[in-house]
Amino acid sequence: MTAWSAWQMRSLLLGSHQRTLDDVGGRFTHDFSVALAQGSGLDTAAVTAIQAAVQTASTKNILLWVENPQMELVASSVVASADAIQLQDLRTHVNFSSKSHLVPMGEPSRYLVVCGVALENQQQTVGNLYLAYDVSSQHQAYTTYLRHLMMASLLLLGLLTGAIAHCVRQVTQPLKAISDTASKLSATDLSPITLDQSPEEIAGLIEAFNAMLLRLSEAWEKQRQFINDASHELRTPLTVVDGYLQSILRRKDNLNLLQQEALGTAAEETQRTIHMVEEMLEIARADSGQLVFDLKPIVLYPLLQKTLQTIQARHLRSLILRDPPGPIIVLADPKYLQQALVHLLENAIQYSDPSEAICISLAEQFDHVSITVQDTGIGIDPKHLNHIFERFYRADPARHRQGGTGLGLTIAKAWVEGMGGTIAVQSQVNQGSTFTISLQNYNFSKNHDDQHSCC
Ligand code: ADP
16 A cells, blocks of 8 residues: 555656646747747757747746757756755756656755756757756655655554454464363363353354263263173173083083083183173273272382292293392382283283293383383284274284283273373384383482472
8 A cells, every 4th residue: 555655646746747847848949949930040049049948938946958969058047046956966867758757866865857858940959958846845745654654554554463363363262272172182081171252153163062072971971881881791691601611621521522622612712701801891990980099109029020920820931030220119009010010921921932031121210110021022013013002903813812802901001001100112023022111210209209398
């Protein structure tokens, strides 16, 4: 808008003075031809006529001068004012053009509208008439106006930007809150979004989002209830079936080999299903926040020794427990920690060669302690690595042991995270896997608290 106004004002300034200069130029050419008609000898007559015409046509405000074809000054009007323009100076700034144009001049800055008229005598150019109108004061007013317009535009632009930013913030703040809530959503936390103030459209969106969360949490609750009920309902009959199968198998002398094999398989599958039902129940408990962890300081080494003894009672495997330099104490629930370790060790045994040893080591790293279970077994393909903690995920059932459920690591993760720890895995196909449980270092937090209480 400012640029357009500047262009408009410049055109107006030039246009209005073009007419005045055309009038004076017309009068001059008329006077010039009249004076020429009275004179004698071409050059002398022209010069005399020019000088006469300049005097006649000159006005107070307009400066006229004539140059011959060799660009020498032939005549000029008198400049009366004290701050008169130096004609010599002006002549160096001006180029001949019949169209009026703005000519800026030195210090103090002056502006003139200048245009030219070609003078002819008997179809021969005898010189050029220049007409200059001093528009410095108008130009000054016009630049002041433009400066004000520019400042007002900038101010308006600033206000507009501020207002737009405010509106955008009004809209994006609730959207950010929605995105934050959405990123934190989990089965256990489906709490609705609450915002004090938000635009109407966003309020509608939040309402729809909260309604969706409510439906989700209802569906999730139903699913949880279903798993819980189904697991409970299945466990009792399966235990009964297993009991019967075991008692028949104990009296296997009455059975032929084929019947023994069939009943053996049925008993194995029943036990596997009971195991799976128990795991599903545990997951349902973890999902509904029913798992209660009794966190207390535990000296790790003796707990690990006990765990390894339990495992060695079931499997003939070489398990190496590395002795830590000092007593390492973690904050954990011994029952759940032991169960998680048993599961990792069972997996390590299942997925590695019986001749290979399994190493268990402890390390203290400032605020946390890590327990690693390392095997040199079949390893896990990188494409499965990110999924093995998902429920029912089995990396490659065809390659791996029969009888797994794909729930063990999900439960181990829920237990470890329930104790405020993390569980991670590193693995390479045919090289082995290393599972690491990290838990809060009791020694570190105790020292830290002591230091704080000392201060
Ligand atoms: P599963 O009952 O099938 O063992 P898990 O949840 O314990 O279920 O393990 C999920 C999958 O992770 C397994 O099916 C297996 O493919 C892979 N896995 C777990 N531990 C190991 C290991 N030590 N070595 C190789 N693969 C493993």
